[in-house]
Amino acid sequence: MKRFLTLLIAVVIALSAMSTFAENAKTLKIGTDAEPIGFDPHTTPAHASIRIMHQMYETLVELDDDLNVIPELAVSWEQPDDLTYIFKLREGVKFHSGRELKAADVKYSFERILNPDLGALGSTPSYAGNIDKVEVIDDYTVKITLSKITAPFLASMSSIYCSIVDSEAVEANGDLLRADGGTGPYTLGEWVPDNRVTVNRFEDYWLDGYNFENIEFYVISDSSARMSALRTGEVDIIIGDSAMLSIAEAAPNVDVHKIRTRDYITICLNLNMPEFSDVRVRQAISLALDRQEIIDLACDGQAEVSGFAPASMGHWAVDVNEHPLYKQDIEKAKELMKEAGFENGFSVTCTVGLNDHIRNSGTVIQQQLAQIGIDVTVQNKENAQYVDDWKNHDFEMMICQNGAGSDPNRAVAFFFGTGANANIAEYSNARVDELCELGAGTTDVDKRREYYTEAINIILDECPNVTFASPYNYYYASSSLEGYSPTLNRPLDVRNVTKE
Numbered sequence: 025m026k027r028f029l030t031l032l033i034a035v036v037i038a039l040s041a042m043s044t045f046a047e048n049a050k051t052l053k054i055g056t057d058a059e060p061i062g063f064d065p066h067t068t069p070a071h072a073s074i075r076i077m078h079q080m081y082e083t084l085v086e087l088d089d090d091l092n093v094i095p096e097l098a099v100s101w102e103q104p105d106d107l108t109y110i111f112k113l114r115e116g117v118k119f120h121s122g123r124e125l126k127a128a129d130v131k132y133s134f135e136r137i138l139n140p141d142l143g144a145l146g147s148t149p150s151y152a153g154n155i156d157k158v159e160v161i162d163d164y165t166v167k168i169t170l171s172k173i174t175a176p177f178l179a180s181m182s183s184i185y186c187s188i189v190d191s192e193a194v195e196a197n198g199d200l201l202r203a204d205g206g207t208g209p210y211t212l213g214e215w216v217p218d219n220r221v222t223v224n225r226f227e228d229y230w231l232d233g234y235n236f237e238n239i240e241f242y243v244i245s246d247s248s249a250r251m252s253a254l255r256t257g258e259v260d261i262i263i264g265d266s267a268m269l270s271i272a273e274a275a276p277n278v279d280v281h282k283i284r285t286r287d288y289i290t291i292c293l294n295l296n297m298p299e300f301s302d303v304r305v306r307q308a309i310s311l312a313l314d315r316q317e318i319i320d321l322a323c324d325g326q327a328e329v330s331g332f333a334p335a336s337m338g339h340w341a342v343d344v345n346e347h348p349l350y351k352q353d354i355e356k357a358k359e360l361m362k363e364a365g366f367e368n369g370f371s372v373t374c375t376v377g378l379n380d381h382i383r384n385s386g387t388v389i390q391q392q393l394a395q396i397g398i399d400v401t402v403q404n405k406e407n408a409q410y411v412d413d414w415k416n417h418d419f420e421m422m423i424c425q426n427g428a429g430s431d432p433n434r435a436v437a438f439f440f441g442t443g444a445n446a447n448i449a450e451y452s453n454a455r456v457d458e459l460c461e462l463g464a465g466t467t468d469v470d471k472r473r474e475y476y477t478e479a480i481n482i483i484l485d486e487c488p489n490v491t492f493a494s495p496y497n498y499y500y501a502s503s504s505l506e507g508y509s510p511t512l513n514r515p516l517d518v519r520n521v522t523k524e
Contacts, residue, residue: 049523051236051238053240053242053259054240054261055253055259057247057250058070058378058407059217060241062201063077064199064201065081065187066142066185067142067199069411071378075263076223079516080212081208082207084101084182085179089512089513091179097113099112108169109170110161110166110167110168116230117207120211121190122228123190123192129190129191130166132189133189136189137151137185144185146183146185148438148444148445149441149460149464150433150438150441151185151434152180152181154171155170173464175433176433187206189205190207191205209234220242221240224238231519233519235518235522236521236523239518244262247264250262251272251500254501255277261505263499265381266498277503278502279505280500281498281501281508283510284336285427285497286336286428286494287495287497288428289493289494289495292419292424292448292449292488292489293306293421293490294450295449297372299370300421302365306486306487307349307357307485307487308364308396309487311352311356312392312395312396313392315352319492321388322381322387322388323384326496327494328494329350330344330493331347331491333435336428342480342481342484344484349485354395369396369398370398371401372399373400374401374402374403375405375419375420375421376410377404378425385492417448422448424448426439432463432473435480436456436479440479440483440488451488453482460479462475
């Protein structure tokens with residue numbers, strides 16, 4: 025009898041372990057570096073939110089790894105003239121509410137984006153800003169007419185800022201910051217602030233291959249703690265950084281994924297301040313920087329010296345390595361400060377936040393600018409406050425990590441066009457605006473390259489932002505994952521991924 029009970033207990037324990045393993049295989053756990061600030065794809069710029077929204081929302085089209093436009097919610101499109109796009113929608117796609125997506129929802133989404141009261145990120149000409157009207161032809165056909173020729177329009181429709189949303193969800197909640205109005209493979213579940221966000225598999229999703237019933241995003245702001253959680257099996261993937269690389273390479277159960285990005289780290293200057301309204305001061309700041317030292321100390325060497333059109337943009341990129349303002353020259357910087365009337369320097373507060381690259385850069389830049397008399401106080405903000413300051417242009421100097429995008433119109437017009445939403449420096453140059461108009465108004469690639477290269481060089485000379493690096497992204501994954509292969513455009517694409 026005693027032997028029988030022992031065997032029975034052993035069987036129960038084994039079955040319990042098998043059940044736990046099976047449950048664990050159904051949930052993907054991701055360790056992230058920052059707390060999300062909300063989930064409205066039209067108004068939320070934070071990377072911590074975007075990586076979750078990509079599981080929840082979809083766009084008319086998407087980009088493949090070679091930046092070709094491919095179908096998503098639209099199965100096909102035609103362009104009868106330079107101003108008109110007719111999209112044929114995928115039939116049977118459902119919102120997470122269970123209601124089928126129709127052309128009227130596409131119309132609603134773009135009208136919401138273009139509503140000036142919303143302040144949507146996609147309302148600029150770099151995205152949907154040149155839309156003149158959206159017409160419903162039938163339930164599955166929508167016609168978009170532009171006010172002017174906009175060469176990057178189709179590619180820009182792949183941005184999360186141009187997501188198609190459920191009008192009923194918006195109307196019921198007022199916004200989507202804490203609600204879900206998407207069609208993506210996962211729906212918003214529980215959000216425990218400063219702990220985790222759970223998204224649940226949408227069983228009526230139009231595409232198969234999403235094997236995990238749940239994805240849990242855990243906020244683990246300390247990078248060492250994130251790596252420890254991965255190595256011990258508490259999470260399956262972590263948003264990493266270069267500082268983790270040596271530990272990850274030595275761990276037998278960790279796979280390293282290094283991705284070149286179209287992101288860049290830059291010092292945004294408030295041009296309304298008397299000090300920064302003088303281009304000589306801005307140029308002095310650029311000359312004072314040892315960009316490679318910032319990369320070595322703040323990014324552990326895992327980045328490349330870059331302007332705001334990084335090398336990963338291919339033929340749109342502008343090489344800054346030979347630009348005169350990208351070579352450190354302290355004496356020349358001091359001369360410019362003296363000419364501008366700031367021989368004795370001045371004090372300024374530099375806002376940092378969001379990620380370690382930004383925070384670490386602040387300390388190095390503080391030391392470097394001290395060489396030309398600029399006394400920098402580094403102020404580290406919580407993510408929500410940092411984003412609010414960014415949106416409200418409430419800063420003196422702010423270190424930002426921006427995304428140049430796949431088209432130069434975003435890299436230039438979105439961040440430097442007069443009045444553009446992301447132009448937080450409030451920079452304005454009539455020639456830059458003209459060149460952006462010309463570049464967006466032609467499909468001739470050589471002419472576009474000529475226009476945008478001139479605009480980029482003007483901005484590099486005038487330094488409204490002082491850019492220094494394009495970081496690599498690191499994603500570290502458990503070797504128990506099968507099929508995980510992150511890309512620049514979809515680093516957390518879990519389709520056809522399984523866990524042993």
